[in-house]
Amino acid sequence: MSPPDSDRLAAIRSALMDWYGVHARDLPWRMAPGSAERADPYRVWLSEVMLQQTTVPHATPYFQAFVTRWPTVGALAAAPDEAVMGAWAGLGYYARARNLLACAQAVARDHGGVFPDTEDGLRALPGLGAYTAAAVAAIAFGRRAVVVDGNVERVMARLFTVDTPLPKGRPELRALADALTPEPETFDPGDWAQALMDLGSRICRPRSPLCGQCPLAGDCQARASGPPEAWPKKLAKVPKPRREGLVWVLVDKAGRVGLVKRPDKGLLGGMLGLPTSGWDAGEASGPPVVADWVEAGTVRHVFTHFELELEVMRAEGQADLIWREVAEAEATLPTVFRKVLVRALAA
DNA sequence: GAATCGTGGCC
DNA sequence: TGGCCAAGATT
Secondary structure, rough: OOOOOOOHHHHHHHHHHHHHHHOOOOOOOOOOOOOOOOHHHHHHHHHHHHHOOHHHHHHHHHHHHHHHHHOOOHHHHHOOOOHHHHHHOOOOOOOHHHHHHHHHHHHHHHOOOOOOHHHHHOOOOOOOHHHHHHHHHHHHHHOOOOOOOOHHHHHHHHHOOOOOOOOOHHHHHHHHHHOOOOOOOOOOOOHHHHHHHHHHHOOOOOOOHHHHOOOOHOOHHHHHHEEEEEHEEEEOOOOOOOOEEEEEEEEOOOEEEEEEEEOOOOOOOOOEEEOOOOOOOOOOOOOOOOOOOEEEEEEEEOOOOOEEEEEEEEEEOOOEEEEEEEEHHHHHHHHHHHHHHHHHHOO
16 A cells, blocks of 8 residues: 555545535435535434444434434433334344433433534444544534544545455554545535545445446546455455244234343343244243244344244243234334244234 | 344345 | 345444
């Protein structure tokens, strides 16, 4: 990697911001490029947390539902735990929802209902790591911050042909992003961050990048040495183990289904779920009640680091469980259990 | 530093 | 179909 000189950096900045002025995406949490008005910190923060490891199309309806139901951070802070977790169901990475509520409560309790307006202040809140703190500081408060997500890493790796594989190459990519980040007097920090991410998302895509439409193609070392999709380099991934278990769908005479609240930590933590045998080694709980259990098929589900095969058992009866209408359960359970419920009631 | 933690879309 | 990927944080 050759250290970029200042003239080249300035040319890249101008080219990107010119492109963004024309091609910026219209998103419900975003101000138009060049707008004098700053975006609402609550909406910026909420969108950034939802977008962690999540696509814009998947997160968008959840964002709309949340801001409709809880228009301010104070309203969210006052919401019951189960309402927030249920509204998050299907979005995944449920620690985000627990931290979301904890963060809203911290802002309400410790900051008078107003988000801290510095990167360090934001970084201290639950669920805000390096990326999200920088993004909110830049977008909501106009602070210069080095905003580095997967998009930015990919753009940096290609612009400057960084050959160190991820995740080891992260510090190097961040240093390049820092060098490229403009001063607030030159370009708006929020526009800058979103321009870089839009470029990564729409043009400098992981597969089949659209170099013909890229405003930085003439500055891109990967474009010159090609093919650009060879960057960023990545370490080989470990194969996913396969795990198995039983899941019990108990229905009462009123047509409700029996649920359990999962422990706050660990997989699907804090969410409602169906009773299961467990699926980790040495884990083997029995059914919630002795009943006439019948097999109702199999559900396969792929988590981040393992594949799960659940044998579905169904019965009618009573037990000491949390009872919910089937429609509500289907709307507020994690996807793996929603799939089980659909299978059990179809069989 | 490595493991853990969801889900849906795409090719 | 199966692997890859997405605006990462936490422990």
